[in-house]
Each structure stands twice: as C-alpha cells, then as structure tokens.
Amino acid sequence: MTDNQRAITEDQRQQALLIWDYHQMHHEARPADAAIGLGSHDLGVPAFCARLYRAGLFPTLVFTGGPNPTAPERFPRGEAVHFREHALELGVPDAAILLEPQARNTGQNITFSREVLAAVGITPSTVLLVSMPYMERRAFVTARKVWPEVEVVCASEPLEFDDYVKTIGNDKHVVDQLVGDLQRVIEYPKLGFAIEQDVPEDVHGAYESLIRDGFTSRLLDS
Structure with missing residues (x-):
C-alpha cells in the first residue's frame, strides 16, 4: 500500500x-426549475442526478466540467461528457440534458451553467446543485456569491x-x-x-x- x-x-x-x-448542507431535495450536476471524479453525481430526475424534481439538467484536474485519465473526454453518458444509460432522456464542457473550477461550473441555461431561454429561480457529499458547502457558498439571485438547494448521494x-x-x-x-x-x-x-x-x-x-x-x- x-x-x-x-x-x-x-x-x-x-x-x-x-x-x-x-x-453537508442538509438541505431537503425538492422540486427546482433546473439542476446542475457538478463535475468531479465521482460517477455517483450523475447517478444521483438520474435518480432525482426520475423522481420528477426538475425538467432540465446541466452537466458541467472539463478534464478532471487531479485524474484526467478517468474521464478523458471531460467530466460533463462522461456524466451525460452515464445519465443516459440510467434513463435520463437526451432532451433533458444540457452540456457545459469547459469549466475548470466551481465558480466556472456555476457561471457557465447559468449561461448554458440562458442560451435556451431558461432563467431559473431555484436551482438544485448536485455534487459529491463533501462538496455541498463549497458549491453552496460559491453559488451564493456568483449567482445571488437564485435559490440554491444542495443535494448529494445519501451516503x-x-x-x-x-x-x-x-x-x-x-x-x-x-x-x-x-x-x-x-x-x-x-x-x-x-x-x-x-x-x-x-x-x-x-x-x-x-x-x-x-x-x-x-x-x-x-
């Protein structure tokens, strides 16, 4: 070892x-106008996004993230691309997924996802941020800074x-x-x-x- x-x-x-x-923010996952699956090394994120989508919590899902900075070999085509593919395998329809493949940090994840949503005419008042369990608070404090007008609900796989x-x-x-x-x-x-x-x-x-x-x-x- x-x-x-x-x-x-x-x-x-x-x-x-x-x-x-x-x-962990201990928010209760509830319906939102859109969800953002934050890129990482963990396929638990798109899997939980798929579970929440099937539960009817949101109509639109953005996967965001470029190459993983600590393990680029894990998702060679970028986090968002691999997350989307995993969600499709789990039954999320292609029409429900938007892709943001450029972000390199959490601030960019949220800012670029906001732009992707705006480009298709979606201006959410509530957003469900789905991340790894230990990333919830960092996602929350970043979103409150860069997107203060949106209500942020954090969620992660309940482990x-x-x-x-x-x-x-x-x-x-x-x-x-x-x-x-x-x-x-x-x-x-x-x-x-x-x-x-x-x-x-x-x-x-x-x-x-x-x-x-x-x-x-x-x-x-x-």
Missing part, C-alpha cells in the same frame, strides 16, 4: 467525520462517510479532499470567490490536526 492509499487511524477517522458532516470511502477505495484521497475543500471554504471568501461561513471550533481543530498528519495533497498552493 502506497502512502497515498494508506488506511487512516480511528482518531483521523473521527476528525474526518467532523469535517464530512460540516461540508455515510465510511460507505463513501468504500465507493472510492482510497481512505487518504477522501480525507485529503475533505481537508482541501474546507480550506477553500475558509480562504475563498477572502479572494472574492465565495460567501463567508462560520467554521465551528471543533471542525477547525480537526482540520488543523489532519493537516499536521499529512493530509495535504489537495491544499492550495501557498
């Missing part, structure tokens, strides 16, 4: 759980932390991602990329502890 695949200790798991819970880790198959990778996303929630408001959020003391302590333990591969360059 390489360092990047090493198992985490029980203490590290408990610290990660605090951050995992914080990242517990341990079950999600099993789907990815790499403990360290997931914890690195949790830490990196929390850093962005903390730092991006200072750069004008997101609205500010309160970070509870225990969550911030867990964040600092995991950084000390070396879960740093997704931290921003200093």
Whole structure:
C-alpha cells in the first residue's frame, strides 16, 4: 500500500467525520426549475442526478466540467461528457440534458451553467446543485456569491462517510479532499470567490490536526 492509499487511524477517522458532516448542507431535495450536476471524479453525481430526475424534481439538467484536474485519465473526454453518458444509460432522456464542457473550477461550473441555461431561454429561480457529499458547502457558498439571485438547494448521494470511502477505495484521497475543500471554504471568501461561513471550533481543530498528519495533497498552493 502506497502512502497515498494508506488506511487512516480511528482518531483521523473521527476528525474526518467532523469535517464530512460540516461540508453537508442538509438541505431537503425538492422540486427546482433546473439542476446542475457538478463535475468531479465521482460517477455517483450523475447517478444521483438520474435518480432525482426520475423522481420528477426538475425538467432540465446541466452537466458541467472539463478534464478532471487531479485524474484526467478517468474521464478523458471531460467530466460533463462522461456524466451525460452515464445519465443516459440510467434513463435520463437526451432532451433533458444540457452540456457545459469547459469549466475548470466551481465558480466556472456555476457561471457557465447559468449561461448554458440562458442560451435556451431558461432563467431559473431555484436551482438544485448536485455534487459529491463533501462538496455541498463549497458549491453552496460559491453559488451564493456568483449567482445571488437564485435559490440554491444542495443535494448529494445519501451516503455515510465510511460507505463513501468504500465507493472510492482510497481512505487518504477522501480525507485529503475533505481537508482541501474546507480550506477553500475558509480562504475563498477572502479572494472574492465565495460567501463567508462560520467554521465551528471543533471542525477547525480537526482540520488543523489532519493537516499536521499529512493530509495535504489537495491544499492550495501557498
């Protein structure tokens, strides 16, 4: 087992759980004018989009994302393209899907998706943002900054932390991602990329502890 695949200790798991819970917005998925499936390395996102579409929660779905920055070999034709194909396999009709294949970050995901919707005459008042479970809060604070007039509802595949880790198959990778996303929630408001959020003391302590333990591969360059 390489360092990047090493198992985490029980203490590290408990610290990660605090951050995992914080990242989730705990919104109730409800009907929206459109949904946006945010690009990532995780096919759980388009699968959950398909599930919500079949439940009748929205008529139009945008998949957004270019090449994955951390694993470009996973979706060589870009995240949005592969997500669309997966959703089609799961029964979402082609006519319901719009494609945004250029975005390289979350701000672009949301801004470019807004433009794609506008191009076909859709100006939503409510948008369902579908992401990986630990990306909900970062998606929310970014959307509230770049698209403040829309009501944002966050959703993700309803998995517990341990079950999600099993789907990815790499403990360290997931914890690195949790830490990196929390850093962005903390730092991006200072750069004008997101609205500010309160970070509870225990969550911030867990964040600092995991950084000390070396879960740093997704931290921003200093």
